Structures are given as structure tokens and as C-alpha cells.
Amino acid sequence: MAGQTTKGKGMITEEENYKTSNNPLAVESWDSYIGQEKVKERLQVKIKAAMERYEQMDAALILGQSGTGKSSIARLIADEHAVPFIDLMITPNFSISALNNILVQFDEDGGGIVFLDEIHNFSKKDQHYLYSILEDNCITYGAKHSGKRHYFVNAVTIIAATTDENLLTKALRGRFGAPYRLGAYSDKEMGQIVERMAIKMGFTPTIEECIALGQAAAGSPRQAGDLIKTARDLGSMAIEPILELAEITRDGLTVDHIAILDSIFNLGGITGLENITNHSGRAKDDIVDLEKLLVRKGFIEMTGKGRALTGRGVKALREARLKK
Numbered sequence: 386m387a388g389q390t391t392k393g394k395g396m397i398t399e400e401e402n403y404k405t406s407n408n409p410l411a412v413e414s415w416d417s418y419i420g421q422e423k424v425k426e427r428l429q430v431k432i433k434a435a436m437e438r439y440e441q442m443d444a445a446l447i448l449g450q451s452g453t454g455k456s457s458i459a460r461l462i463a464d465e466h467a468v469p470f471i472d473l474m475i476t477p478n479f480s481i482s483a484l485n486n487i488l489v490q491f492d493e494d495g496g497g498i499v500f501l502d503e504i505h506n507f508s509k510k511d512q513h514y515l516y517s518i519l520e521d522n523c524i525t526y527g528a529k530h531s532g533k534r535h536y537f538v539n540a541v542t543i544i545a546a547t548t549d550e551n552l553l554t555k556a557l558r559g560r561f562g563a564p565y566r567l568g569a570y571s572d573k574e575m576g577q578i579v580e581r582m583a584i585k586m587g588f589t590p591t592i593e594e595c596i597a598l599g600q601a602a603a604g605s606p607r608q609a610g611d612l613i614k615t616a617r618d619l620g621s622m623a624i625e626p627i628l629e630l631a632e633i634t635r636d637g638l639t640v641d642h643i644a645i646l647d648s649i650f651n652l653g654g655i656t657g658l659e660n661i662t663n664h665s666g667r668a669k670d671d672i673v674d675l676e677k678l679l680v681r682k683g684f685i686e687m688t689g690k691g692r693a694l695t696g697r698g699v700k701a702l703r704e705a706r707l708k709k
């Protein structure tokens with residue numbers, strides 16, 4: 386699909402858009418975005434239809450675990466439209482009035498695509514203020530702002546992403562229409578992601594290297610990127626030195642995963658989240674995120690009495706300790 390629209394004074398070319406990303410491993414086209422075929426297909430139909438109407442696509446919500454390609458896909462959407470793109474990381478301190486000011490300015494500059502990353506960090510009360518943006522193409526200021534409204538003059542499309550859809554109100558989720566859910570990457574796709582990244586870094590990787598590093602990336606393209614950047618630093622695709630320097634096991638466990646296994650082991654092999662938090666020194670939210678991989682790999686099991694270390698988990702812990 387060719388991406389060129391007329392957008393008034395805010396228009397920038399696709400080339401200029403790429404320059405806003407200084408990530409050497411950034412995905413630069415739909416073809417180099419591996420996997421997620423259904424999501425890509427749906428988005429391409431939406432974008433094509435919108436562009437044929439000389440419009441931008443409707444708001445979209447992208448769901449996916451951390452490091453699985455949400456920001457990359459938002460950037461591809463903007464590149465396809467060839468319109469300006471702003472990437473806003475919503476933190477718990479990000480106020481809705483700050484967002485309003487940014488959006489008014491963005492609209493006055495010609496509009497484009499606004500990416501609201503980690504949108505669940507808006508409080509439930511603040512999520513309410515997003516309804517009118519999604520539904521009526523305008524910003525409603527709260528009582529403090531004397532009920533003012535700003536209607537967008539230009540096209541402003543909100544693309545939102547979250548790792549935790551449960552923190553979004555049902556009403557907000559519903560206003561985005563059917564979400565774009567990024568699924569798990571297969572081993573083959575992870576190998577292809579590693580291959581593409583390695584080639585970008587000037588390597589000619591073997592199939593074995595792609596498979597091994599793909600596995601060590603544990604379903605996270607971001608982790609694959611970390612491994613390939615380590616390969617660049619070492620000047621070699623040799624697997625063991627990369628894993629050692631990156632402090633990642635063949636199964637994709639990081640030092641934080643090992644710390645959780647270690648805590649459960651030291652706390653008697655079965656224990657609750659609170660105890661693991663205190664023992665490992667890791668934040669509770671991080672543990673909940675990290676243990677997903679441990680469960681997936683069969684290293685721990687969720688039981689009525691807490692998190693239980695399995696035989697495979699003990700083996701993985703022993704191997705990680707031997708490497709130290």
C-alpha cells in the first residue's frame with residue numbers, strides 16, 4: 386500500500402517519520418514485522434479503506450505483553466498514513482489536562498496519529514475524559530475548565546496500547562471497537578525475528594543461531610533485540626558468550642526470573658506472592674509479570690498454597706547457579 390496523504394501544514398514524509406525513531410532495530414515495514422498476520426491484515430484493510438476516503442483510520446486499541454511489538458505497529462500505522470506521529474508514554478502522573486493541551490496543539494499543527502502507550506495508567510476517572518475524543522472528535526474539559534469543548538479541525542487518530550486491559554473501564558474499551566490483540570510468537574517466528582535483527586546488525590547468522598537466540602528471547606522481540614545488541618558488542622553470533630554477557634539462560638530466563646525461583650526454593654519450594662516479594666526484593670507487579678514465563682515454561686505452578694517450584698524449575702535454577 387502506498388502511503389501518501391495531504392495533511393496541510395503538519396504533513397511530513399515517510400522518510401522524515403522514520404527519523405523520529407533512532408532504534409537501529411526498529412521495524413521499518415509491514416513485511417519486516419514478523420507474525421501477527423491477522424492483526425496486520427485487519428489493520429491494512431482499515432487503513433486502505435480510510436485512505437480511499439481521504440481520511441485516517443478510526444481509533445484503535447492494541448493489546449499485548451511487554452516487548453511484543455505494540456509501539457512498532459503504532460509507528461507502522463502512522464507511516465502507512467504518512468502523517469505526523471506523536472508517541473506519549475502515559476505514566477500514573479500524566480494528567481488529562483496535559484494530554485488535552487498536547488492534543489489541541491497537535492490539531493492546530495495539522496493533526497495526525499497520537500499513540501497513547503500504557504493507556505491503563507490513566508485513572509478510571511480520567512479514562513472518562515477520553516470518551517468524547519473517541520466518540521465525538523472533541524475534547525471536553527472538566528468542571529475545572531468550565532466545561533469547554535475543543536473540536537478537532539484536522540484528523541486526529543488515537544492509537545492506544547496496554548499490557549493490562551483489565552485496568553481499562555469497560556466503557557473505554559468498548560469505544561475502541563474490536564481490539565488488536567498481539568498473540569504469542571511461535572519458535573519459528575522468533576527465529577525469523579532474530580534473523581532479521583542479526584542481518585540488520587551486519588551478521589550472517591546460521592539457522593542454529595537464530596533458533597537458539599529466538600528461544601532465549603522467550604517470546605519477546607524486545608529481548609531478541611537485547612541479545613542481538615549483545616552480539617554486536619561482542620562482534621560475534623556465538624550463542625554461549627552472548628547469553629553469558631546478556632545474563633539470559635537458553636530458556637530465556639533473566640536474573641529477575643532466577644531471583645524468583647531462588648526465593649521460592651529458599652522459602653521451602655512453595656510460598657505466596659508476598660513472601661517472594663519480601664525475599665527477592667522485586668516489586669510485586671514485576672513478579673506477577675515475570676512469573677508468566679516461569680509458568681509457561683513449567684518451572685513453577687500456581688497452587689492453592691502459593692507458587693510451587695517444579696522439578697524442571699529446580700533444574701533450571703541449578704543450571705543458572707552453576708553458570709555463576
Ligand SMILES: Nc1ncnc2c1ncn2[C@@H]1O[C@H](COP(=O)(O)OP(=O)(O)OP(=O)(O)O)[C@@H](O)[C@H]1O
Nearest residue numbers: 410411418419451452453454455456457578606607
Ligand atoms: N513482530 C515483530 N517483528 C520484528 N521485530 C519486532 C516485532 N515486534 C517487535 N519487534 C522488535 O522488538 C522491539 C520492541 O518492540 P516494541 O517496542 O514495538 O514492543 P512493545 O510491545 O511496544 O513493548 P513495551 O510493552 O515495552 O512498550 C522493536 O524495536 C522491534 O525491533
Ligand SMILES: [Mg+2]
Nearest residue numbers: 455456457502
Ligand atoms: Mg511500547
